Amino acid sequence: MRASNHLIGVVNFLTFLLSIPILAGGIWLSSKANSTDCIKFLQWPLIVIGVSLMVVSLAGFAGSCYRNTFLMYLYMWAMFFIIAALIGFVVFAYAVTDKGSGRPVLNRAYLEYNLEDYSGWLERKVSDPGYWAKLSSCIRDSRVCSKMGRTFHGVPETSDMFFSRKLSPIESGCCKPPTDCGYGYVNETLWGPGGGLVGTNSDCARWSNDQRQLCYGCDSCKAGVLASLKHSWRKVSVINIVVLILLVIFYVIAYAALRNNKRMDNDESYGETRMTKSHPTAMHF
Template sequence: MAENAPQALVTAEPATPTATETEAKTADKMESQSNPPGGMMAAAHVIAPGVLSIFSFFLSLALLGCAVWLLFMRSYDCEDLLGLPRVQTLASVGLLAVFAISNAALYQRQRFPMPVVVVIVVTLLLMLFLGLAYSGVNEMQSQRFPATASWFKMKVMDDSNWNNIKSCIYDKGTCNELVYRSLRKDSYDLISNSKMSSVQSGCCIPPKTCEMEEVNATSWRRKEEMEYDIENEDCEMWRKEWSVLCYDCRSCKLGFIRALRRKWWKLGVFCIVMSLLLLLSHLLLFLATFWERLKT
């Protein structure tokens, strides 16, 4: 019976951790709390290039939209005499080329990072340079470059060109609109104060510095006691004849230049903004790609 008696169960006591193991666990815990998880950094490295690629693509869509707008935009009256529709088409083709290069850079950045970044930077710097020229920020020395401020002055101030331009303005009936509008108003004075185009204000009425008295929409009376300076030739050139008016005035030429410059100024500002944004986006994307290569 004594031999069959149940033996006492012996319960093993848990091993007490040593001081070295405790210090190691404490150090690992502090390190895990102080440093962010490696997965978050890895995710950021993966997400950042994707976000920048999407951002660059949507920016390039604005170039595509502007190119289409230039192709189908109606030309201003008489600007075809200066060959501007052809320049407008070339500008549209240039924007399409930048759009294609920008998106090609997005797809080839992994295979050829350095050639891609060189090509896109040179292209966007050229676009920035042209934008500065069109907007008038950079007064280019060469007057041969079309659609810049100096080029417009050179072309419009040329007498042979201006004779054709003023004939076109007259044939288009630019000043006739003032007469039609005057028939719908009780006072002719409202015509001079109403909103007119730069061509109408420069070609159809005398300059305000002449201080002539308004008779009707296109007829003004000189003040007898008024003496004009020799430098103010526009006041002497003004005639009440319908075919003359102020078509030979300097104010008419400047008004025509302002009408043409408005569109190209907008294009210049657009090119400046888009080139800077795309430069920043592509450079950041290149740095992200370069960082990926260093990590692998």
């Protein structure tokens, strides 16, 4: 029985360690939201799951050390719901970031992003005018576009240098007009007539050289936000899946050890009962 308690204690300690990458992933997404993505609600379930797992692991560790049956059963039930929540969270994250990717452009190293490539709940939320007003304001305040400028030996980069850059989805979608609009390069966030007709893309009319406007009202900017979010969430989801598999393994081990404890408790109780019946005079000592 002592060995089973030690095993449960080790499993709880390992579970506590597994809560750290989950919590770290949520904090990392929160920092990404503050800098580029600006979608600040999706990381909170991850943070809550990480903190809950950490607290539950400590409770289970205490229960195994002090042989507190109540804490151990509380730990098992709580772990079950945490695993279920993490499964639901991973499925949800993949579902809302499933569709959409950047499109390659001729003679450009960067990709361009189109809102029609995305669909589902997250696309509808980002497209909501009221929500996008807050989201675009956050992107503007992050100054991601104003940080795009580069110089080489004090000389601003040329158009060929810019076209050979691999821009982030936010930079490509929000800080410049779409390529098919036909605007000519002046600098990273300043574009003039390209000598041809402006394209039929509705974002062409939304583009502005006003540094407070740029393409923050464009559908390409919304698509860039979704692409950036998808990239961030896929990184975290890989870690979550690995952690989830390990949690299920640890849960099965802890459950088997707890059943072993219960069986040994029953065997001890049965042995004491038989001893009492075999030696009734022992009750008089």
